[in-house]
C-alpha cells in the first residue's frame with residue numbers, strides 16, 4: 249500500500265476479531281472481549297520512551313505519533329513483552345481536552361500536574377471568548393487523520409474505538425482550569441448561572457456531535473463518551489445538566505450517520521460514579537453502558553434490564569494484587585455480569601505505576617474464565 253493510501257478513509261483491511269463489536273450488540277461470542285481505558289499509556293516503558301521530552305498535545309496533533317502509541321499495545325504489532333496482551337479492541341491515542349482547544353481555549357499539559365488552562369472561564373461573559381462556530385475538520389482534523397492511519401495499520405486485527413469527553417466533564421475542566429476534587433467553581437455556575445451553563449453545554453454538544461461523526465467517517469468502529477465527572481453531581485443536577493446532553497449526542501450521531509448513508513457504530517457511555525443514573529443511562533440510545541467499580545455486576549444487570557450491554561468494572565487498584573488474586577477477582581466479575589452482552593474493562597484507566605504484567609494477567613484471566621463459562625453452558 250502506498251503511503252498516501254493510509255490517509256484515505258476507505259478500503260480498510262477486513263476485521264478479523266469482531267468479538268468486541270458483537271458483545272456491544274449483545275450477540276453471541278466465544279470469549280468475553282476485553283480492553284482497558286488508558287491502555288496505550290503511561291504504564292508502558294515504550295510509551296514513556298517515545299513520549300520522553302515531548303509536549304503532550306504536540307504528540308496528540310501528530311497522526312503518526314498517535315498511531316504508533318495506539319499500535320504499541322495491539323497484538324503482534326509491538327515488541328516483546330507486550331505481545332502477550334491480546335486486547336480485543338484498540339482506543340485511539342488522544343485526549344478529551346482537545347475539544348476545549350477546538351473551541352479556542354489554551355490547554356497545556358503540565359508534567360506531574362496534569363492539564364492546565366491558563367485562562368479558565370470565570371463568568372458567563374467569558375463565553376464570548378469561545379469560537380461561536382467551530383470548523384471541526386480544521387480544528388480536529390489531526391485526530392481524524394490519526395484514526396484513518398491507525399485503522400489501516402491495525403490491519404483488521406481488532407476494532408478501533410474513537411472517543412470524546414462529554415459536555416459536563418469538559419465544561420468543568422474549562423471553568424476549574426484543571427483537575428479538582430470538589431468541582432466547586434464549575435458547580436457554582438450550575439447553581440448561579442444555569443442559563444449560561446446550558447448555553448455552554450449546548451455549544452459543547454454541537455462540537456462533540458460533529459467530532460464523533462468525523463471520527464466514524466475517518467474509520468472509528470465504536471465510540472466512547474467519557475462523562476468522568478458525574479460523581480460530583482447529584483441525581484437532580486445530573487438529570488438537568490448531563491443526561492439530556494448525553495442523550496442528544498447519541499441520538500444526533502446516529503441520525504446523522506443514517507442520513508449520510510453510513511453504518512451505525514456501537515456507542516458506549518461511561519458516566520463515572522453515576523450509579524444513581526444507571527436506569528436512565530440504559531435508556532439513552534447508547535448500546536453499551538460503562539461502569540466504574542462501585543457498582544455490583546448483578547445489580548447493574550437488574551437495573552439495566554437487558555436493554556444494553558455492560559462494560560467494566562474491575563477496580564484498577566486490583567492490578568496491584570498478585571496474578572492469582574487478579575484471576576479470582578476476574579472470575580467473580582465475569583460470573584456476575586455473565587458472558588452475553590458484556591465487555592470486560594477496568595472501572596477507570598490504568599494508573600501510571602501499574603505493572604504491564606498485571607494488565608496481561610487481567611486480560612488473560614478474562615479470556616480464560618469466560619471461555620470456561622461459555623463451554624459449560
Ligand SMILES: O=C(O)CCc1c2[nH]c(c1CC(=O)O)Cc1[nH]c(c(CC(=O)O)c1CCC(=O)O)Cc1[nH]c(c(CC(=O)O)c1CCC(=O)O)Cc1[nH]c(c(CCC(=O)O)c1CC(=O)O)C2
Pocket residue numbers: 284285286287288289290291299304339340341342343344345357361362363411427474476477520597
Ligand atoms: O489524571 C487524570 O486522569 C486526569 C487528568 C488528565 C487528562 N488527560 C491527561 C491527564 C493527566 C494524567 O493523566 O496524568 C493526560 C493524558 N491523556 C492521556 C494520557 C496517557 C495515559 O494516561 O496513559 C495522559 C498522560 C500523559 C503523560 O503522562 O504523558 C491519554 C488519554 N486520555 C484519555 C484517554 C481515553 C482512555 O481513557 O482510554 C486517553 C487515551 C487512550 C489510551 O491511552 O489508551 C481520557 C481522559 N483524559 C482526561 C480525562 C478526565 C479524567 C478525570 O478528570 O477524571 C479522561 C477521561 C477519563 O479518564 O475518565 C484528562
